[in-house]
Amino acid sequence: MIVMQVINQNVIQAAQYLLQRRFATLCKVISVTFLSEPDRRNIVLRLLLENKSDDIPASIILKQSLPEATDDDDKDAYSRFARDWAGLEFLSGVKQWHHNVPKFYGGNKEHRFILLEDLGLNHISLVDSLTLPNRAEAIAALNRFMMALGNFHAASFGHVSVYETILHNINEQAESIQDELDFMFNDLLPKLELANKSLGLTVTPEIIHEAQRIIKSLITPGAFTVLTHGDICPDNVFDHKDSQELQLIDFEWAVVRNALLDGTYLRMSMPTCWCAKAIPNEVIESLETIYRKELKRAIPAASDDLAYMTAYTEACGFWLLQQTVPLLNSVIDNDRVGSSGPTPENSLWKPEENNVRPRVLTRLQAFLEVASKNDQLPHLRKMAQDMLSAVKTRWSDVKPLEFYPAFLDRKP
Known part of the structure:
Protein backbone atom coordinates (compact mmCIF):
# COMPACT_ATOMS: atom_id res chain seq x y z
CA MET A 1 0.00 0.00 0.00
CA ILE A 2 1.39 3.39 -1.02
CA VAL A 3 1.07 6.09 1.65
CA MET A 4 0.70 9.59 0.21
CA GLN A 5 2.68 12.29 1.98
CA VAL A 6 0.91 15.64 2.08
CA ILE A 7 2.69 18.98 2.32
CA ASN A 8 1.48 21.19 5.16
CA GLN A 9 1.27 24.65 3.61
CA ASN A 10 1.20 26.30 7.04
CA VAL A 11 4.62 24.81 7.71
CA ILE A 12 5.95 26.04 4.36
CA GLN A 13 4.63 29.54 5.01
CA ALA A 14 6.22 29.56 8.47
CA ALA A 15 9.51 28.42 6.93
CA GLN A 16 9.37 31.22 4.35
CA TYR A 17 8.79 33.76 7.13
CA LEU A 18 11.80 32.48 9.07
CA LEU A 19 14.01 32.63 5.99
CA GLN A 20 12.90 36.16 5.19
CA ARG A 21 13.91 37.22 8.68
CA ARG A 22 17.18 35.29 8.42
CA PHE A 23 18.23 36.81 5.08
CA ALA A 24 16.37 40.15 5.41
CA THR A 25 14.81 39.78 1.99
CA LEU A 26 11.89 38.09 0.27
CA CYS A 27 12.44 34.32 0.24
CA LYS A 28 10.09 32.05 -1.69
CA VAL A 29 9.90 28.24 -1.63
CA ILE A 30 9.34 27.08 -5.21
CA SER A 31 9.34 23.29 -4.69
CA VAL A 32 9.22 20.74 -1.89
CA THR A 33 10.62 17.18 -1.88
CA PHE A 34 10.06 14.59 0.83
CA LEU A 35 13.32 12.95 1.93
CA SER A 36 11.85 10.91 4.78
CA GLU A 37 9.73 7.77 4.63
CA PRO A 38 6.06 8.02 5.76
CA ASP A 39 6.59 5.95 8.92
CA ARG A 40 9.51 7.95 10.32
CA ARG A 41 9.26 9.99 13.52
CA ASN A 42 10.57 13.09 11.72
CA ILE A 43 9.46 14.63 8.43
CA VAL A 44 12.46 15.76 6.40
CA LEU A 45 11.92 18.03 3.38
CA ARG A 46 14.20 19.64 0.83
CA LEU A 47 12.95 23.14 0.05
CA LEU A 48 14.11 24.63 -3.24
CA LEU A 49 14.32 28.41 -2.96
CA GLU A 50 13.92 31.19 -5.47
CA ASN A 51 17.42 32.58 -5.44
CA LYS A 52 17.63 36.36 -5.84
CA SER A 53 20.73 36.84 -3.72
CA ASP A 54 24.10 35.15 -3.42
CA ASP A 55 23.50 34.98 0.33
CA ILE A 56 20.49 32.71 -0.08
CA PRO A 57 21.24 29.01 -0.64
CA ALA A 58 19.62 27.21 -3.56
CA SER A 59 17.94 24.79 -1.15
CA ILE A 60 17.60 24.08 2.54
CA ILE A 61 16.43 21.17 4.69
CA LEU A 62 13.34 21.35 6.88
CA LYS A 63 13.22 18.79 9.69
CA GLN A 64 9.93 18.51 11.56
CA SER A 65 9.42 16.52 14.77
CA LEU A 66 6.17 14.58 15.04
CA PRO A 67 4.28 13.42 18.15
CA GLU A 68 4.55 9.68 18.74
CA ALA A 69 1.76 7.28 19.66
CA THR A 70 3.94 5.65 22.33
CA ASP A 71 4.76 9.00 23.95
CA ASP A 72 1.58 9.81 25.89
CA ASP A 73 2.57 13.27 27.12
CA ASP A 74 4.73 14.11 24.06
CA LYS A 75 7.57 14.96 26.44
CA ASP A 76 10.23 12.68 24.94
CA ALA A 77 9.60 13.70 21.32
CA TYR A 78 9.56 17.39 22.18
CA SER A 79 12.76 17.01 24.23
CA ARG A 80 14.54 15.48 21.23
CA PHE A 81 13.32 18.31 19.01
CA ALA A 82 14.50 20.93 21.52
CA ARG A 83 17.95 19.35 21.81
CA ASP A 84 18.31 19.13 18.03
CA TRP A 85 17.39 22.80 17.65
CA ALA A 86 19.50 23.99 20.57
CA GLY A 87 22.55 21.99 19.47
CA LEU A 88 22.55 23.33 15.93
CA GLU A 89 21.79 26.92 16.93
CA PHE A 90 24.52 26.83 19.59
CA LEU A 91 27.12 25.33 17.25
CA SER A 92 26.33 27.88 14.56
CA GLY A 93 27.25 30.59 17.03
CA VAL A 94 30.59 29.33 18.38
CA LYS A 95 33.95 29.35 16.65
CA GLN A 96 34.47 26.27 14.48
CA TRP A 97 37.86 25.44 13.00
CA HIS A 98 36.22 23.23 10.37
CA HIS A 99 32.79 22.83 8.77
CA ASN A 100 31.70 20.19 11.31
CA VAL A 101 27.92 20.70 11.44
CA PRO A 102 25.23 21.97 9.07
CA LYS A 103 24.43 25.68 9.23
CA PHE A 104 21.34 26.56 11.23
CA TYR A 105 18.79 28.94 9.68
CA GLY A 106 16.02 28.99 12.29
CA GLY A 107 13.38 27.07 14.22
CA ASN A 108 9.65 27.18 14.89
CA LYS A 109 8.12 25.93 18.15
CA GLU A 110 4.49 26.01 16.97
CA HIS A 111 5.04 23.67 14.01
CA ARG A 112 8.08 22.01 15.61
CA PHE A 113 10.60 22.29 12.81
CA ILE A 114 14.13 23.51 12.23
CA LEU A 115 15.77 24.79 9.05
CA LEU A 116 19.31 23.76 8.27
CA GLU A 117 21.91 23.60 5.54
CA ASP A 118 21.35 21.17 2.67
CA LEU A 119 24.51 19.07 2.73
CA GLY A 120 23.96 17.37 -0.62
CA LEU A 121 21.65 15.27 -2.75
CA ASN A 122 23.13 11.97 -1.61
Missing part, protein backbone atom coordinates in the same frame (compact mmCIF):
# COMPACT_ATOMS: atom_id res chain seq x y z
CA HIS A 123 23.62 11.10 2.03
CA ILE A 124 27.01 9.39 2.15
CA SER A 125 27.83 8.30 5.69
CA LEU A 126 30.30 6.09 7.49
CA VAL A 127 27.95 3.18 6.80
CA ASP A 128 29.09 3.44 3.18
CA SER A 129 32.81 3.33 3.88
CA LEU A 130 32.65 0.78 6.71
CA THR A 131 30.43 -1.77 4.96
CA LEU A 132 32.19 -1.71 1.59
CA PRO A 133 35.46 -3.63 1.07
CA ASN A 134 37.90 -0.70 0.88
CA ARG A 135 40.17 -0.36 3.91
CA ALA A 136 41.94 2.80 2.75
CA GLU A 137 38.70 4.69 2.11
CA ALA A 138 37.29 3.55 5.46
CA ILE A 139 40.35 4.82 7.33
CA ALA A 140 40.24 8.14 5.46
CA ALA A 141 36.55 8.57 6.33
CA LEU A 142 37.19 7.67 9.98
CA ASN A 143 40.01 10.22 10.07
CA ARG A 144 37.53 12.89 8.97
CA PHE A 145 35.04 11.61 11.52
CA MET A 146 37.38 11.78 14.51
CA MET A 147 38.73 15.18 13.46
CA ALA A 148 35.18 16.55 13.22
CA LEU A 149 34.20 15.00 16.54
CA GLY A 150 37.21 16.35 18.41
CA ASN A 151 36.85 19.74 16.78
CA PHE A 152 33.16 19.92 17.68
CA HIS A 153 33.98 19.13 21.30
CA ALA A 154 36.79 21.68 21.45
CA ALA A 155 34.53 24.37 19.97
CA SER A 156 31.88 23.87 22.66
CA PHE A 157 34.30 23.74 25.60
CA GLY A 158 33.80 26.64 27.97
CA HIS A 159 30.58 27.73 26.26
CA VAL A 160 28.03 25.09 27.32
CA SER A 161 26.08 27.59 29.41
CA VAL A 162 25.10 29.26 26.12
CA TYR A 163 23.72 25.94 24.87
CA GLU A 164 21.79 25.43 28.10
CA THR A 165 20.23 28.90 27.83
CA ILE A 166 19.11 28.20 24.26
CA LEU A 167 17.74 24.79 25.28
CA HIS A 168 15.71 26.17 28.19
CA ASN A 169 14.28 28.91 25.99
CA ILE A 170 12.91 26.18 23.72
CA ASN A 171 12.02 23.65 26.43
CA GLU A 172 11.40 25.00 29.92
CA GLN A 173 11.11 21.41 31.19
CA ALA A 174 14.54 20.31 29.97
CA GLU A 175 16.21 17.92 32.40
CA SER A 176 18.59 19.27 35.01
CA ILE A 177 21.85 17.56 35.96
CA GLN A 178 20.21 16.28 39.12
CA ASP A 179 17.30 14.86 37.09
CA GLU A 180 19.78 13.06 34.91
CA LEU A 181 21.76 11.70 37.86
CA ASP A 182 18.62 10.46 39.58
CA PHE A 183 17.47 8.72 36.41
CA MET A 184 20.86 7.09 35.82
CA PHE A 185 21.16 5.80 39.37
CA ASN A 186 17.58 4.47 39.40
CA ASP A 187 17.87 2.90 35.94
CA LEU A 188 21.41 1.52 35.68
CA LEU A 189 22.18 0.23 39.17
CA PRO A 190 19.23 -2.21 39.37
CA LYS A 191 20.16 -3.51 35.90
CA LEU A 192 23.71 -4.04 37.13
CA GLU A 193 22.45 -6.03 40.12
CA LEU A 194 20.09 -8.08 37.91
CA ALA A 195 22.84 -9.05 35.47
CA ASN A 196 25.14 -10.22 38.23
CA LYS A 197 22.36 -12.13 39.97
CA SER A 198 21.39 -13.84 36.69
CA LEU A 199 25.00 -14.96 36.24
CA GLY A 200 25.33 -16.16 39.83
CA LEU A 201 27.68 -13.30 40.75
CA THR A 202 27.69 -11.02 43.78
CA VAL A 203 27.46 -7.23 43.58
CA THR A 204 29.67 -5.78 46.29
CA PRO A 205 29.29 -2.29 47.81
CA GLU A 206 32.61 -1.45 46.14
CA ILE A 207 31.17 -2.24 42.69
CA ILE A 208 28.16 -0.01 43.35
CA HIS A 209 30.42 2.77 44.63
CA GLU A 210 32.59 2.68 41.49
CA ALA A 211 29.51 2.65 39.28
CA GLN A 212 28.06 5.67 41.09
CA ARG A 213 31.39 7.48 40.88
CA ILE A 214 31.61 6.93 37.12
CA ILE A 215 28.10 8.20 36.50
CA LYS A 216 28.60 11.29 38.65
CA SER A 217 32.04 12.04 37.20
CA LEU A 218 30.87 11.94 33.60
CA ILE A 219 27.61 13.85 34.01
CA THR A 220 28.57 16.61 36.43
CA PRO A 221 30.76 19.53 35.24
CA GLY A 222 34.48 18.78 35.02
CA ALA A 223 37.67 19.22 33.02
CA PHE A 224 36.22 17.65 29.86
CA THR A 225 32.68 19.05 29.97
CA VAL A 226 31.42 19.84 26.46
CA LEU A 227 28.30 19.45 24.38
CA THR A 228 28.34 15.76 23.42
CA HIS A 229 26.45 14.39 20.46
CA GLY A 230 25.15 11.38 22.39
CA ASP A 231 24.43 9.15 19.37
CA ILE A 232 27.46 9.57 17.16
CA CYS A 233 26.74 6.57 14.95
CA PRO A 234 28.02 5.81 11.43
CA ASP A 235 24.78 7.01 9.82
CA ASN A 236 24.64 10.27 11.80
CA VAL A 237 27.26 11.97 9.66
CA PHE A 238 27.45 13.44 6.16
CA ASP A 239 30.78 12.51 4.59
CA HIS A 240 32.26 14.36 1.62
CA LYS A 241 35.23 12.47 0.22
CA ASP A 242 35.96 15.03 -2.51
CA SER A 243 36.16 18.09 -0.23
CA GLN A 244 37.60 16.07 2.70
CA GLU A 245 34.84 17.41 4.95
CA LEU A 246 32.49 15.59 7.29
CA GLN A 247 29.51 17.01 9.15
CA LEU A 248 27.84 15.60 12.26
CA ILE A 249 24.03 15.54 12.03
CA ASP A 250 21.00 14.69 14.20
CA PHE A 251 21.59 16.28 17.60
CA GLU A 252 18.41 14.87 19.17
CA TRP A 253 20.41 13.16 21.93
CA ALA A 254 22.91 15.97 22.46
CA VAL A 255 23.70 16.61 26.12
CA VAL A 256 26.29 18.44 28.20
CA ARG A 257 28.60 15.72 29.53
CA ASN A 258 32.19 14.50 29.43
CA ALA A 259 33.67 14.60 25.91
CA LEU A 260 35.13 11.11 26.21
CA LEU A 261 31.66 9.58 26.17
CA ASP A 262 31.66 10.38 22.45
CA GLY A 263 35.42 9.94 22.17
CA THR A 264 35.32 6.24 23.14
CA TYR A 265 32.70 5.24 20.56
CA LEU A 266 35.17 3.37 18.39
CA ARG A 267 36.78 1.58 21.33
CA MET A 268 33.38 0.46 22.63
CA SER A 269 32.12 -0.61 19.19
CA MET A 270 29.56 2.15 18.54
CA PRO A 271 27.55 1.51 21.72
CA THR A 272 24.23 3.16 20.71
CA CYS A 273 24.28 2.13 17.06
CA TRP A 274 22.76 -0.56 14.87
CA CYS A 275 25.87 -0.60 12.68
CA ALA A 276 28.19 -2.05 15.32
CA LYS A 277 31.27 -4.07 14.41
CA ALA A 278 34.94 -4.06 15.41
CA ILE A 279 37.83 -1.94 14.15
CA PRO A 280 41.48 -3.12 14.36
CA ASN A 281 43.21 -1.83 17.48
CA GLU A 282 46.04 -0.09 15.63
CA VAL A 283 43.48 1.83 13.56
CA ILE A 284 41.54 2.88 16.67
CA GLU A 285 44.73 4.11 18.33
CA SER A 286 45.69 6.25 15.34
CA LEU A 287 42.16 7.69 15.14
CA GLU A 288 42.08 8.50 18.84
CA THR A 289 45.36 10.39 18.44
CA ILE A 290 43.62 12.61 15.87
CA TYR A 291 40.70 13.13 18.23
CA ARG A 292 42.87 14.03 21.21
CA LYS A 293 44.91 16.47 19.13
CA GLU A 294 41.70 18.33 18.27
CA LEU A 295 40.67 18.45 21.94
CA LYS A 296 44.00 20.06 22.80
CA ARG A 297 42.99 23.14 20.79
CA ALA A 298 40.79 24.26 23.69
CA ILE A 299 40.75 21.75 26.56
CA PRO A 300 43.83 21.98 28.85
CA ALA A 301 43.18 18.59 30.49
CA ALA A 302 43.53 16.87 27.10
CA SER A 303 47.31 17.43 27.42
CA ASP A 304 47.40 15.74 30.84
CA ASP A 305 47.91 11.99 30.32
CA LEU A 306 46.52 10.96 33.71
CA ALA A 307 43.44 13.19 33.46
CA TYR A 308 42.77 12.08 29.88
CA MET A 309 43.16 8.35 30.51
CA THR A 310 41.07 8.55 33.69
CA ALA A 311 38.22 10.18 31.76
CA TYR A 312 38.74 7.67 28.92
CA THR A 313 38.53 4.68 31.29
CA GLU A 314 35.49 6.06 33.08
CA ALA A 315 33.75 6.65 29.75
CA CYS A 316 34.31 3.02 28.77
CA GLY A 317 32.93 2.09 32.20
CA PHE A 318 29.84 4.17 31.54
CA TRP A 319 29.21 2.34 28.26
CA LEU A 320 29.65 -0.92 30.18
CA LEU A 321 26.87 0.18 32.54
CA GLN A 322 24.52 1.76 30.00
CA GLN A 323 24.92 -0.24 26.79
CA THR A 324 26.48 -3.56 27.77
CA VAL A 325 24.89 -4.74 31.01
CA PRO A 326 21.31 -3.96 29.82
CA LEU A 327 22.00 -5.82 26.56
CA LEU A 328 23.33 -8.75 28.54
CA ASN A 329 20.08 -8.87 30.53
CA SER A 330 18.05 -8.85 27.32
CA VAL A 331 19.87 -11.80 25.70
CA ILE A 332 21.02 -13.85 28.66
CA ASP A 333 18.71 -16.75 27.75
CA ASN A 334 18.15 -16.20 24.02
CA ASP A 335 20.11 -14.19 21.48
CA ARG A 336 18.32 -11.87 19.07
CA VAL A 337 19.11 -10.13 15.81
CA GLY A 338 19.27 -6.36 16.10
CA SER A 339 17.70 -4.07 13.56
CA SER A 340 19.67 -2.77 10.57
CA GLY A 341 19.36 0.49 8.67
CA PRO A 342 19.91 1.33 5.01
CA THR A 343 23.20 0.26 3.43
CA PRO A 344 24.77 1.19 0.07
CA GLU A 345 24.64 -0.88 -3.08
CA ASN A 346 27.19 -3.72 -2.99
CA SER A 347 27.47 -3.42 0.81
CA LEU A 348 28.82 -6.50 2.58
CA TRP A 349 26.68 -5.85 5.68
CA LYS A 350 24.57 -8.91 6.61
CA PRO A 351 21.42 -7.88 8.53
CA GLU A 352 20.62 -11.48 9.40
CA GLU A 353 23.92 -11.74 11.30
CA ASN A 354 23.51 -8.56 13.36
CA ASN A 355 23.27 -10.48 16.64
CA VAL A 356 23.41 -8.83 20.06
CA ARG A 357 25.47 -11.31 22.08
CA PRO A 358 28.73 -10.58 20.20
CA ARG A 359 28.37 -6.91 21.20
CA VAL A 360 28.20 -7.92 24.86
CA LEU A 361 31.36 -10.03 24.61
CA THR A 362 33.28 -7.37 22.71
CA ARG A 363 32.35 -4.49 25.02
CA LEU A 364 33.08 -6.46 28.18
CA GLN A 365 36.51 -7.31 26.74
CA ALA A 366 37.15 -3.73 25.61
CA PHE A 367 36.37 -2.27 29.03
CA LEU A 368 38.46 -4.94 30.72
CA GLU A 369 41.48 -4.18 28.51
CA VAL A 370 41.22 -0.40 28.99
CA ALA A 371 40.72 -0.56 32.77
CA SER A 372 43.57 -3.08 33.13
CA LYS A 373 45.95 -1.08 30.97
CA ASN A 374 45.28 2.08 32.98
CA ASP A 375 45.08 0.25 36.31
CA GLN A 376 41.75 1.86 37.23
CA LEU A 377 38.30 0.80 38.46
CA PRO A 378 39.52 -2.45 40.06
CA HIS A 379 36.10 -3.60 41.29
CA LEU A 380 34.24 -3.06 38.03
CA ARG A 381 37.22 -4.60 36.26
CA LYS A 382 36.95 -7.75 38.38
CA MET A 383 33.19 -7.81 37.80
CA ALA A 384 33.67 -7.51 34.01
CA GLN A 385 36.16 -10.38 34.07
CA ASP A 386 33.72 -12.56 36.02
CA MET A 387 30.86 -11.62 33.71
CA LEU A 388 32.95 -12.38 30.64
CA SER A 389 33.91 -15.79 31.97
CA ALA A 390 30.30 -16.57 32.89
CA VAL A 391 28.79 -15.59 29.53
CA LYS A 392 31.51 -17.40 27.60
CA THR A 393 30.54 -20.56 29.48
CA ARG A 394 26.84 -20.00 28.83
CA TRP A 395 27.27 -18.90 25.22
CA SER A 396 29.99 -21.31 24.15
CA ASP A 397 29.21 -20.89 20.44
CA VAL A 398 29.22 -17.07 20.45
CA LYS A 399 32.20 -15.17 19.12
CA PRO A 400 33.09 -11.48 19.56
CA LEU A 401 32.09 -8.95 16.90
CA GLU A 402 33.74 -9.37 13.53
CA PHE A 403 35.54 -6.46 11.93
CA TYR A 404 33.57 -4.13 9.70
CA PRO A 405 33.62 -5.39 6.08
CA ALA A 406 36.20 -2.70 5.25
CA PHE A 407 38.68 -4.49 7.55
CA LEU A 408 37.81 -8.11 6.77
CA ASP A 409 41.31 -8.69 5.44
CA ARG A 410 42.17 -9.00 9.15
CA LYS A 411 40.91 -11.52 11.69
CA PRO A 412 39.61 -10.17 15.06
